Amino acid sequence: MRAPFFRLYYGPAFRAAQIERRTLHVPAALGAFDGKTLLFMSDLHMSDMFPEAAMERLLAQAGALRPDVLLIGGDLAETEAYQARAVEMLGKLRPELGTFAVVGNNDGKRLKRRGAVLPAALRRAGITPLIDAEASVETPGGRLIVAGLNALIERTRVRVTFFADSGEGDLRILMAHYPKSLTQYSGRCAKPPHLALAGHTHGGQFRFLGLTPYSIGFELSKTDRGLPVHGWTDIPGFPLLVSPGVGTSRIPFRLNVPPTVHLITIRAGA
């Protein structure tokens, strides 16, 4: 069946996200993670244009996928009240290996104004905030290590080295809101990540005849021209995904870029 030529997605009418499924092949030494699933969701932008009912539908869908790990790519909400609600709602999903979040540029504005309120709220909700930091979870046979970059948003410097004590049985994931952070700061990783994830672009939010605002120079200073606006690449030397995310900012609809979440299944060896 041919894909529709013209499709609008309007937040308040949100029913379900498109689920992009991908198998991530990792070395046999990561056998402890074989079959584990990671769900990556970014750019929820909870607001009057992506209200509580829409968020509930998204989280019901996410819960039904029963991921082992939930990864959140930032831009949770458009207002402080919605941000608090988004954190609370996301915290109700309790995947076995945990939930990890980086903050987005929209969250960052509030982060500056309100100090450490957002990281503390995330922690209270059982979500690990990663602000130029990493966190790990012990599993039988290996550790999951997730590192999160914030530097390009807050204009801070990344002073830590990620994955410094990582062994060959550890699954390493690097997250950032801005795709450019993943390439700009990959040198801060002592060992390359097995997976790198970013959001922010909304896949251009409007795509027509293969063109998006990024095709005509939108956010030139913030984007890495070598990376896709939406999709996977191995160009940095590790698998990297730029998600088109779920919600919208500024203009409350998407054109030909469906709200999307990513279910990634780990396959170790062969």
Ligand SMILES: [Fe+2]
């Ligand atoms: Fe966003």
